[in-house]
Every structure is written in structure tokens, then in C-alpha cells.
Amino acid sequence: MEVNKTSIGRFIKNNQLKPHTSVVKPTLTEANKIARMKCCLAHIHPTLGEGKLLYHSLHNIVHIDEKWFYMTKTSDRYYLLSDEDEPYRSCKSKRFITKVMFMAAVCRPLIGSDGEIIFDGKIGLFPFTEIVPAKRSSKNRPKGTLETKPIQLVNKEVMTACLINQIVPTIKAKWPANASKKIYIQQDNVKPHLKAADQQFEEIASTDGFEFHLISQPPNSPDTNVLDLGYFRAIQSLQDDKITTNVDELMRNVFTSFEELSPQTLDRVFITLQSCFTTILEVHGNNKYKIPHLNKDILIRRGVLPLQLHVEESLEYLKLPENNAGDTYDIGPLNHALGY
Numbered sequence: 001m002e003v004n005k006t007s008i009g010r011f012i013k014n015n016q017l018k019p020h021t022s023v024v025k026p027t028l029t030e031a032n033k034i035a036r037m038k039c040c041l042a043h044i045h046p047t048l049g050e051g052k053l054l055y056h057s058l059h060n061i062v063h064i065d066e067k068w069f070y071m072t073k074t075s076d077r078y079y080l081l082s083d084e085d086e087p088y089r090s091c092k093s094k095r096f097i098t099k100v101m102f103m104a105a106v107c108r109p110l111i112g113s114d115g116e117i118i119f120d121g122k123i124g125l126f127p128f129t130e131i132v133p134a135k136r137s138s139k140n141r142p143k144g145t146l147e148t149k150p151i152q153l154v155n156k157e158v159m160t161a162c163l164i165n166q167i168v169p170t171i172k173a174k175w176p177a178n179a180s181k182k183i184y185i186q187q188d189n190v191k192p193h194l195k196a197a198d199q200q201f202e203e204i205a206s207t208d209g210f211e212f213h214l215i216s217q218p219p220n221s222p223d224t225n226v227l228d229l230g231y232f233r234a235i236q237s238l239q240d241d242k243i244t245t246n247v248d249e250l251m252r253n254v255f256t257s258f259e260e261l262s263p264q265t266l267d268r269v270f271i272t273l274q275s276c277f278t279t280i281l282e283v284h285g286n287n288k289y290k291i292p293h294l295n296k297d298i299l300i301r302r303g304v305l306p307l308q309l310h311v312e313e314s315l316e317y318l319k320l321p322e323n324n325a326g327d328t329y330d331i332g333p334l335n336h337a338l339g340y
Contacts, residue, residue, distance in 0.1 A: 025287050026220035033285025035218040040277040044311055054308040055274045061184045061215075062107045062123060062171060064163075065227040066154070069236070069254050071098040071244045100150040100250055101128045103159075104227055104235075105167050105185075108270045109263035110176060119176045120263040126166045127251055128154050148247045156192040160201075163194065168205045168212065175210075182211045189219050223276050223287060226269045234261055268296045274309040281311065 001008075011017040028036070045054050074094050078087055091097060102125045109121035128151040137143040151158060163185075171183065187193045194201055196216040205212040222228035238257035244250045275292040283289050299305040 026222070028220055028285070028287060032219050032221070036221055036224070036280050036285040036287075039218045039221070039224060040280050043274075043277060045308070053311045055277065055311060057108065057307055058270055058273070059108045059110065060180045060182060061186055062105055062167075063186050063226050064103060064105045064167065065188060065225055065232070066101055066103050066190075067227070067232050067236075068099045068101050069239060069250060071247075071250050073240065076240075098150070098247060098250070100247060100254075101154055102126065102254060103128070103162050103167070104232070104258075105171070106226065106231065106266060109267050110179065111263065111267060117263050119174070119179070121266050122258065122263070123167065123174060124170050125255060125258050126162050127254075128158060128162070129247065129251070148251070150247060154192060156194075159192040160194060164201070164204060172208055172210055181209055182213075184213050184215050186215050186217055186225065188222075188225065189216050221287075223280075223291070224273070226266070226273050229273055229276070229291075230269050231261075231266065234265060264300070271296060271305070271309070274311075278309060278311050 003011075008017065012019060043055050043058070045056050072089065072091075074097070076089075080086065104125050105123035107121050107123060110118035112118055129148050130151055131146050132149050134141055134143055134145045134147050141147070167185075175181065175183075193216075194214055196214050198214050201214060202212055217224045235254065235257045238260055239253050242253040242256070244253055271294065272291065275294055279289045279292055280286075296305060
């Protein structure tokens with residue numbers, strides 16, 4: 001632009017220029033867009049309230065997803081006093097910084113009318129690690145010492161074992177007594193996951209009065225999962241502030257960061273998810289939109305934060321011959337309620 005930085009700053013301050021960070025988003029096919037719309041419509045309550053449509057409260061949907069957490073970042077910013085030494089960090093290779101994959105499971109918290117936390121919605125974090133004996137001696141420990149090591153190959157068998165042996169029992173142990181025991185577990189579409197409506201999984205998991213169902217979010221749609229929508233980022237932000245020197249400390253810091261986040265933070269992400277549903281319907285399934293800002297903190301202070309958002313349905317658009325395809329998501333009840 002051949003303009004110095006102070007002029008650029010002045011232009012921004014006078015609203016002549018605006019800064020913008022461009023983020024690469026997943027490419028969507030027309031089938032992806034239709035699937036995204038049908039997914040949003042499937043979350044709408046098939047009953048008109050005062051002539052308006054509302055989303056389900058989403059209290060019986062557990063969102064699961066995986067994320068790598070790293071021991072340190074390759075680049076970090078510090079603010080030092082004038083007499084402080086610059087911190088020195090080193091590793092053998094920036095390409096092989098120690099990392100651990102965690103499976104997270106969360107659902108919408110149950111919060112009473114007086115603000116009392118009935119259920120915090122945090123099912124848990126489940127690391128993919130194993131305890132193995134050290135193969136050789138080092139200055140830190142002798143040969144044979146048991147160490148925690150991350151599992152590098154997380155395949156379908158590992159994922160299934162985590163889901164059946166860890167996530168489902170934890171849900172059953174933590175689930176509120178008076179809440180619906182018909183639970184949907186939403187996952188993404190990566191190959192190691194079980195397929196949606198897996199009959200064998202449902203038979204194994206649906207015991208002790210619980211009824212479990214697997215559902216998949218639409219392809220290429222991280223904006224329909226609360227973990228990708230902001231909750232993972234919040235955990236990562238807290239974890240980055242903690243010093244980590246080994247795998248055990250990394251796991252402890254991630255667990256601590258997960259517990260530090262308040263149930264209200266998780267509840268707000270579910271409100272954001274509903275606002276994304278509305279926007280996805282408005283743009284006919286596209287992802288070219290900005291995540292809506294609802295000023296939730298102000299609404300909380302006023303005591304008027306809604307549990308469910310209103311929505312403008314888009315069934316007429318989906319009824320067009322070129323769009324009436326696919327049956328991944330059941331919107332039959334909504335069709336019936338609106339007289340289609």
C-alpha cells in the first residue's frame with residue numbers, strides 16, 4: 001500500500017479501513033448443504049408455541065470429539081520486565097513435540113431457575129494413553145519404570161473401546177436422576193468412528209434403563225458441534241498458561257483446564273450452536289456466515305437469556321425437487337406439525 005504503519009492505524013481508528021482475519025472453511029457440496037439444513041431442522045421442536053418454532057433444549061444430546069493437546073507451542077508470546085531474562089525453550093525437533101489425543105464428551109448443563117447448577121454437563125475427558133515399561137535406562141529413570149505414553153495410532157478399535165468402556169459408563173454414572181434416559185451421542189464422520197445407528201453398539205450400551213443412539217453431524221460441519229465451536233479453544237487457552245514437562249503433567253493440566261471452565265460457559269456455547277442453526281437455515285446450508293453475537297453476558301445480567309431460540313423454518317426450500325434428497329435426518333415430525 002506504500003503507507004506507513006501509523007497512517008494505517010489512523011485509518012482503522014477513523015473506520016476508513018477495517019482489519020479482518022480470513023479463516024479457511026471446509027468446502028461444501030450441494031449435498032452437504034442440504035444435509036446441514038436437515039440437521040438443523042431435526043433439532044427444531046415439532047410444536048408451535050405462540051405461533052413460533054423453538055429448538056429442542058438439547059439436554060439429551062452428548063457431543064463427543066477428539067483433539068490433540070501439545071506439551072508446548074512452537075511459538076509463544078511473553079511480556080517481561082526490563083531486567084528479566086528471555087525464557088529459553090528447546091526440544092529435539094519441532095516436528096515431534098509430545099502430544100496426547102483426548103476424547104471429550106459434554107452435554108448441555110442443567111441450571112435451575114435460581115442459577116443453581118443441577119448438572120454441569122461435563123461428562124469427561126478421556127486420553128488415548130497407555131502405561132508401558134521403559135525400554136532402556138536414562139538419567140531420568142531406570143529401565144523397566146512404568147511410563148505414560150500417548151497412543152499414536154488411534155484406530156476404530158481404540159475409539160470403540162473408549163466409547164463403550166469409558167464414555168457410556170461415565171454418562172450413566174453422572175446422568176441426573178430425573179433427566180430423560182434416551183440419550184443421543186453426536187460424533188463427526190471420521191472413519192474410526194462407529195457408524196450412526198450402529199445396532200450392536202445400541203444393544204451393548206442400552207442397559208440399566210438407558211437408551212443410547214449414535215448420530216453423526218453433517219459432513220464438513222464443525223460449526224454444528226459445541227466442542228469445535230469454541231469449547232476446545234477455551235480449554236486450550238487455559239492449558240497453554242500451564243507449564244508442562246512430561247505426559248503426566250500435560251494430562252493433569254488438560255484435566256484441570258477442563259474443570260476450570262464454568263457450566264455457564266458450556267451453556268453459552270449451546271446457545272451459540274442454536275444461533276448457528278438459524279443462520280445455516282438462512283443461508284441455505286452454506287458456511288459463508290459470521291457466528292452471530294447475541295450479547296449473552298448482557299442477557300445473563302438481565303436474567304433474560306433464553307433456553308431455546310426462535311427459528312425461521314426452511315421446509316419450503318427443501319421441498320423443491322432439486323433439494324428434496326437424502327433421508328439422513330428425520331424431519332417428518334416437523335413436516336406434520338406445519339401441515340406439509
